[in-house]
Amino acid sequence: MDDLSPGMTQATLAIFKNTSPLSNENVYGTSVVAWADLDQAGSAVTLSYAPQGGGPQDATGNANSAAGAQVTGLVAGKRYSASWVARTPNNDITTYLSGFNVQTATIGPTGATGAAGAAAAPGTNGPAGPAGATGARGPAGAPGARGAQGPPGIGISGLKVTRRLVRQRGKITGTPCKATLTQAAAGARARVAARLQRASTVYAMGRGVLKSRSRSTSVVLTQRRALKRGPAMTGRVAGGIAAPAPADPGVTVSRHRALLISRSVRADPAPWGE
Numbered sequence: 001m002d003d004l005s006p007g008m009t010q011a012t013l014a015i016f017k018n019t020s021p022l023s024n025e026n027v028y029g030t031s032v033v034a035w036a037d038l039d040q041a042g043s044a045v046t047l048s049y050a051p052q053g054g055g056p057q058d059a060t061g062n063a064n065s066a067a068g069a070q071v072t073g074l075v076a077g078k079r080y081s082a083s084w085v086a087r088t089p090n091n092d093i094t095t096y097l098s099g100f101n102v103q104t105a106t107i108g109p110t111g112a113t114g115a116a117g118a119a120a121a122p123g124t125n126g127p128a129g130p131a132g133a134t135g136a137r138g139p140a141g142a143p144g145a146r147g148a149q150g151p152p153g154i155g156i157s158g159l160k161v162t163r164r165l166v167r168q169r170g171k172i173t174g175t176p177c178k179a180t181l182t183q184a185a186a187g188a189r190a191r192v193a194a195r196l197q198r199a200s201t202v203y204a205m206g207r208g209v210l211k212s213r214s215r216s217t218s219v220v221l222t223q224r225r226a227l228k229r230g231p232a233m234t235g236r237v238a239g240g241i242a243a244p245a246p247a248d249p250g251v252t253v254s255r256h257r258a259l260l261i262s263r264s265v266r267a268d269p270a271p272w273g274e
Contacts, residue, residue: 014086015039016096019063021082023098028105031072036063036084036096043088047071049100051078076104158182161196163227177204177221194219203227 018037021027036045045064049071050056059069063084074080084096159181166174179194195205204227208219 011092012040012088012090013092013094014043014088015094016084016086019082019084019096019098021098021100024100026101026103027074028076028103030074030076031070032074033068034059034063034071034082035068036086038064038086040088043086045069045084045086047082047084049080049082051075051080056083074102076102078102156181156192159194161221175223175227177223179206179219179221180216181208181210181219182216192217192219194221196221198230198232201225 015038016036017039018035020035021032034047036047038045043064044062047059047063047069048056049059057073059071061067061069063069064086079101080099082098082100084098086094086096159179161177161179163175163177166176177196179196181192181194190210191207192210193205193207196203203225204221204223206219206221208217210217
């Protein structure tokens with residue numbers, strides 16, 4: 001109370017209830033966390049510390065908080081002085097002085113190995129990896145068994161192609177072709193097909209039927225392109241044995257291909273244009 005003033009000023013100072021480290025407490029390591037407990041809530045506490053004979057350092061943070069103030073740069077074997085300053089919301093200040101000692105940590109012997117923990121549950125399978133490179137080609141396998149002998153062909157032994165010029169009023173209006181097929185021996189009824197070609201180009205083609213016990217038949221060839229001078233043409237014949245009608249409509253009768261022969265022939269008379 002100031003007797004010379006016209007009024008009275010009252011200050012409510014914070015009181016330190018506890019600090020960590022305590023005064024003259026031993027600490028270990030190069031850093032520690034410091035805390036301070038006050039009798040008033042809402043007051044901040046700052047901490048500065050210094051080794052004997054050294055300059056002061058400020059701790060980081062509020063010692064009167066859950067996180068505390070971080071004290072770093074400690075040196076083992078030294079004594080430190082500590083100055084705790086509490087500041088109330090009214091800006092009233094209380095200072096508390098203490099000290100602590102930094103000791104060298106003693107490393108004890110290695111403890112015994114603990115028991116193995118329980119095995120964890122298997123994890124989920126990871127994604128499939130990329131496909132590997134194609135391996136080397138393996139050796140060729142052994143030849144397969146010889147297949148069963150196929151049915152006999154229709155046995156075409158000869159092919160003769162003739163051509164006729166059709167004239168009207170002195171102009172050639174058509175060149176119908178006819179192919180005569182000859183069998184080596186009379187056989188069963190068979191369907192045949194013939195075509196006249198030069199290299200891979202087809203000039204005429206047609207179909208016919210070889211009757212049973214008949215050794216020859218004629219096939220009218222439908223002209224697809226105009227006949228011209230050039231190398232000899234090739235006549236090709238293909239045929240198959242005509243199967244009898246099945247007794248059961250649900251049965252499918254297979255058809256066998258006959259021998260395919262080719263023979264070079266010259267159109268008779270000469271190609272169109274001569």
